[in-house]
Amino acid sequence: MAYTIDRHPGPDAPRLGAMVLHPIAESVPRARRWFQKFIAPYNPACSVDDCALMISELVTNAIVYGRSDDPWVVRVEWFREGASLRVEVHNPGFPASVRVRRPDANDAHGRGLLLVDSIADSWHSGPSPFGGTVVSFVMADAWPS
Template sequence: MSTSENEMREKFYPRERQSVPAARKFATGAVADWGFFHRLDGIALCVSELATNALLHGVPPGRGFLLRMRLWEGAVLRVEVHDSGGGVPRVTEGAAGTDEGGRGLVLVAALADKWGVGNGIRANSCGVSSFARAAKPRVARILERSDSGHRVLRRVPVLGRPSN
């Protein structure tokens, strides 16, 4: 697991079909290194959907997309997919049961704690940046005695949002 509280990993992918599974593999490696095991499948699916959207709708021929993953304070993970296209991703309403597409951002919205879209990677660039964010659950530590009389430290997820 990482020792740093704030880290970033990024990788550029060309406009080709193999880039989506490669991006997913890169992302799951970072997710595991950063200890987000409980969110691994959901984050992998978000990366797949955002990368697929970039390839299908945002990356012009001869270009690619950038996958950037940021860890803040050891507890919040942000996944960003940047492309150089001019379109803006949006959730489509009412994809029919036989439609092949139209559900990607619905899945991202359901799996991420927060998601959104912005313009450009930097102020002087063009394109679209999509992101999904996930946080580690808060955990309470409970000291108990086992049946054999030994002290056992148990970690229990805390439900609800932190109070301010």
């Protein structure tokens, strides 16, 4: 089950929304639907469908590559940073394992980060403040400055 968190981390990057998801396949469409629902009131100028697609890819990766000996969750958060939208996906995996693959045409998997790399204005991976890994993407000019 997902739920929203209404906290805002500060005036420089107000959190617009967040969700916590179980690491199961059903969480991928749930993340997409919840993002589309909760970002709508902010009326971003960037493509919400593109963002939802990238969230789907990153949540899928978080579920596939997340690792923990304890029960764990995938966290998705989105922030407004000036005119930009930043979306973060956190899991208990290792930052060193995040990389863009160049799959062969016949490969059924491995295009998630390649897709994020081609759509987002920028993306980043590194250690998550929750432990594990965070992968984020930025859509510039999501709102007027």
